[in-house]
Amino acid sequence: MVMRRLLRYLRPHRKSITVALFLLLLATAAEVAGPVLVKVFIDDYLIPGKFPVQPLVILGSAYLLLHCAVALLQYFQQFSFHKIAQRVIQQLRVDVFGKVQHLGLSFFDRSPGGALISRITNDTEAVKELFVSVLAFFVKDIVLILGVFVAMFLLDTKLAAYSLVLLPIFYGLMYTYHRLSHRVYQTIRQKLSELNAKLNESLQGMNVIQAFRQQERLQKAFEKTNRDHYRANMKNVRLNGLLLRPAVDLIYILTGIAVLTYFGIGTEGVVQIGVLYAFINLLNRMFEPVNEMMRQLSFLQQSMVSAARVFELLDEEERAPAREGEGHPEIRRGRIVFNDVTFSYDGRNDVLKNISFTVEPGQTVALVGHTGSGKTSIINLLMRFYPLNRGSITIDGVPLSRFTDEELRRRIGLVLQDPFLFVGTVEENIRLHHPGLADEDVREAARFVQAEGFIEKLPRGYQEPVGERGATFSSGQRQLLSFARTMALQPKILVLDEATASVDTETEEKIQEALSRMRKGRTTIAIAHRLSTVQDADLILVLHQGEIVERGTHQELLAQKGLYHKMYLLQQGVSEPA
Known part of the structure; x- marks a missing residue:
């Protein structure tokens, strides 16, 4: 054979x-x-x-x-x-x-x-x-x-x-x-x-x-x-x-x-x-x-x-989830709906249980919770990295499975906690070989996220060589380059996986300012470990063991004195009153 x-x-x-x-x-x-x-x-x-x-x-x-x-x-x-x-x-x-x-x-x-x-x-x-x-x-x-x-x-x-x-x-x-x-x-x-x-x-x-x-x-x-x-x-x-x-x-x-x-x-x-x-x-x-x-x-x-x-x-059959249905729907507004979503990686243990929420166009929804609560799994399903087990996910009323990979990757911008840079130049890492992006588009994206300042100080500017995984750049510089890479495609939806988790305070301020500009007018789903970074979110979902246990704004959740309140006091270094 x-x-x-x-x-x-x-x-x-x-x-x-x-x-x-x-x-x-x-x-x-x-x-x-x-x-x-x-x-x-x-x-x-x-x-x-x-x-x-x-x-x-x-x-x-x-x-x-x-x-x-x-x-x-x-x-x-x-x-x-x-x-x-x-x-x-x-x-x-x-x-x-x-x-x-x-x-x-x-x-x-x-x-x-x-x-x-x-x-x-x-x-x-x-x-x-x-x-x-x-x-x-x-x-x-x-x-x-x-x-x-x-x-x-x-x-x-x-x-x-x-x-x-x-x-x-x-x-x-x-x-x-x-x-x-x-x-x-x-x-x-x-x-x-x-x-x-x-x-x-x-x-x-x-x-x-x-x-x-x-x-x-x-x-x-x-x-x-x-x-x-x-x-x-x-x-x-x-x-x-x-x-x-x-x-x-x-x-x-x-x-x-x-x-x-x-x-x-x-x-x-x-x-x-x-x-x-x-x-x-x-x-x-x-x-x-x-x-x-x-x-x-x-x-x-x-x-x-x-x-x-x-x-x-x-012969491996476990391919990335493919699109289904006819036509080529486009993401125009960015309205996201999770309806009774249940998901398991191994087919035995559910990491998400009956997850339902809606993100209106232009809104920012934050996902918070302890490690293993299911935050990243929600992102993985939205990006269609894994096939959906039960329930449904729609964008602008269209099932996620009907969108082409090209449309999803172009309209949904993903920023990871640990940005990955490829061997090449700064410009190549922002452009990522998209033929439709002109040089001015690349520079405009860098200016938009305030990355142009440190890029122009490099010996070769946008042609500065990038080593494996961007080892010669600081964590903040790598993150800003990943922001520029995402914004160069002008996505309708932003997915942020704790973009400020591994940077210093001074760099965090620049990144937070860049994030504010990026989120403006775009539907945003953000995973947050530090609650201080999502206090202005339109909706905060608190996850625990794969379920949404609390939802509301920052002030509403504090008033409930539930899990979010305990997490907030813990991060503030304040002991909960007996």
Whole structure:
């Protein structure tokens, strides 16, 4: 099944494969013809005292030309196979990366980033060896073996027929190796994936590891996984050492003894030395590709296991929620309605229970509550990162599922607590490659959120390079750039996930001023951990264990003296009266 799927990637290259196979056939014919010419020389012209010059020159020239032709033809056919293989793997990597881009966020919730990177890089690289080396060598070697048998039948039909018994022996040896090594290679690839996952996690969280002195614990965990990977590789080494070259060499020795015995006592009359030489030479040429195929079996197993892991990723069905219904509705006013929404990530435990609220156009609704109360889940559903379980969400009266992804992402601006910047320049991070944004639009967005001040102070201004995740910028600067990125598209709805949680007081003032300008005239849903940042919200929803337990303005909620009142006093450092 895996091999059939891999071979489908060869369909666009049928013409190139045909040319490569034709060159391979010519190279094989030239290679097999060499021993036949030597046989003719030995039996017909190697006569004591008589060496005809002209036939010897012709045979010698033909033999030399054959070797040159073999070298030339093998170069072109190997180049053709490698070129096809590189194109196949290029397409496979594009397919895998494209699939990952469209998987639902729930898939990434349960899949370590390092393990996914291992599949996209290491596993596809292993699959490349299948096309670059294994398939090319297998086709070449099988054709060569068939050519050798044809030449053997021309030399001695009876002995060639006896030699056919070698084919099931070779097949049995390969099948045994395949059965024994498959599980070993599965373990090797799995442990390599775990190594990459642990390495990625450690590098991402190095500051936390060093701050909490976790180096020794993580070192031991990495050593254990590395040791398991080593043991799996040693099992493979022992298996290769037993069933690959040594087993084939043993069969070759026994076959050579059988052939010499046949020519020594199994034939009647005079034995032609040329035939004996040619037969031994052809046997040697047949065992060379068998040895090569056995060596390639190791790569074949590794490639097949890796390909299975890649196709498992390609077959993942947990895609991001898709739009439903006909037409292309647009978000014009920004009226949001949650009606009796219940949601679960795992299908067992509800993180949202019967959530209902309405946000009128231009209003600001704040979501507050303790960690795990369901605030982020509401945002995830509104952004359609996860499929809705029960209830309904509408924007301007239209079900959320009917909007295209393009319309949702263009009209709903999302600002996260930890802004993500890409490698590139400041301008590229604001524009995000939207072709409809002119340079002036980018600068206007930066001015609107008051980011232009620090951008113009950078050595290269808007062309200042941005490192991985924007590590060279302060948290406040990264946040302002994320604001500019959001406002450049002029969204109708703003979704704010505690945009001031990780910045200093001075920067917070600038950000709060930018937020006030951004919220003006736009429907806004804001997650707030610090209640002081949402006191001016039109509506505050207090969540607890996935339910809305209180709702109202800041003053109304304080007057209720409920959960919001307790949270407010706690953040103000005031003890609640007994």
